[in-house]
Amino acid sequence: MLRNVLFNVRVVLKQQNQLHRAKHLATPKILQLEQIHINEAIKLEPTLAIYSPEIWRRAHETFQNHGLETVNFLRIVTGNPAVLKRTPDKIINSLEIWRACQFGEHLLHLLLTKYPELLDITESHQLLEHIAFLKSRVSTSKNVWKLLMNSPDLIAQPEESLEEKLNYIIDVMRIEVPEIVKSASLALPFEEIRCRHQFLVRLGLFKPRPLKADPNDPTTNHKLYQITDTSEKTFATKICHVTLPEYEAFKELYTKELERQNKKSKDEEDFSDEDD
Template sequence: MWRRVLFNAQNVQQLKSVNLRQLAAKATAPKLLQLEQVHIDEAVKLEPALAIYTPEIWRRAHETFQNHGLETMSFLRIVTGNPNVLKRTPDRIINTLEIWRACQFGENLLHLLLTKYPELLDVTDAHQLLTLSAYLKSRLSTNKNVWKVLMNSPDLMAQPENLIEEKLTYMFEVMRIEVPEIVKSSALSLSFEELRCRHTFLVRLGLFKPRPLKADPNEPTTNHRLYQITDTSEKTFVTKICHVTLPEYEAFKELLARELERKSRKTQVEEEFSDEEV
């Protein structure tokens, strides 16, 4: 469910961002400090579900977010992206903000994250979030890198740690991609199978060569950047990155699936034979 909600949120936010910029342009000051009825009316046009809330509920929620450092425009983006926020008491909103603060991204970065993905304010399990954050930091080195990867792949919230680990291990050990390149992409939003398939296809076309183990990570490479490989539609990846046709890629996917299935069966048989010998 988290995956569906978060991806839908990205599409909705893209559609609403233009209107919200127009809303901001109507303000006489560079920053909106007060919530006016015109702002509420504009927000309701963008998200009709907001029409049921009284001006007092709007005022209370706005004041709560403002007291915690979020500007009026950020507040408007949040409630148009996640109208249910207005149902919540100030204490509940504050509790969620405190849960996210424990990730130690810093106030400005946290506000950017929650404004871009208002559905993240639905998080209520502090233990789950902090466990994920600690794991990602152990693999990506810094809290800021954790923030960057969530900005690009917010659906990590819905992924089991073992699946994230499988993808990270593949990128580190097989593709030999460095942390800075990983966190600038949405590679972790792909399934492991799709990540492996795209990479393998490039390798077999001769369009991707992993760096030597002791190579300088700053040394230029002819490989496409990770975001070019992963942050594109399948059609764009195939035609613009690989310079082949979709039917060719579809055929490759089928052949690779059969190849991996054969290897899996062979490994299983070898393991069973080894067990019998013991």
């Protein structure tokens, strides 16, 4: 089920724009849902127009009884309209699944308000296993929350993929967990993380810390979020100070280099097997 919760970039950006525009719908001090709030929400997400006032009232009351204020409710339903038609029991079940992750009520509400599609997850066992894996790598529940706030698609990524990326960032780039959780680096494919890092290394713009160095010691390296949380054009021009075509040319050459290395390794293995 977790892998079925897909985070299409365009959809998420559209929803974030809606949530930003929805800030004027209500303030945290407003307790009751008024028709004016519903009308404004429908302007942002026209598909909400099919639901009756009773369905709006029922859903709002359910969220409110579980600590989410009117403003949070409106942002959730404009971001994930399907939530509105769910029964109170289904809404409560979704909230309880996420409460079991132990982020705390305030942080949980921030997460679900920012990414309402997370309420589509129904498999609590799979979710808790995934959260436990992430916690084993980044130490605390709050760090897991920070990862999800930056990269909600981590929920749908296989553990093997996340492991590969984390191992590279920690062991090869030698970047510490506090810096990792401030970035959306794990949303990138492993190949892109490695390619960007190697490009910086070969330009002389990235030097890994010594193994026993104090993480608080100053470094001339760019922060991880500057390396990974940017478009290719911004990465090339602002971080690497080259043109986008130059970076694209490196990507192509680096891919071929890796293919040659893999072929050489395979040929050596085959040769070794023949000797045996």
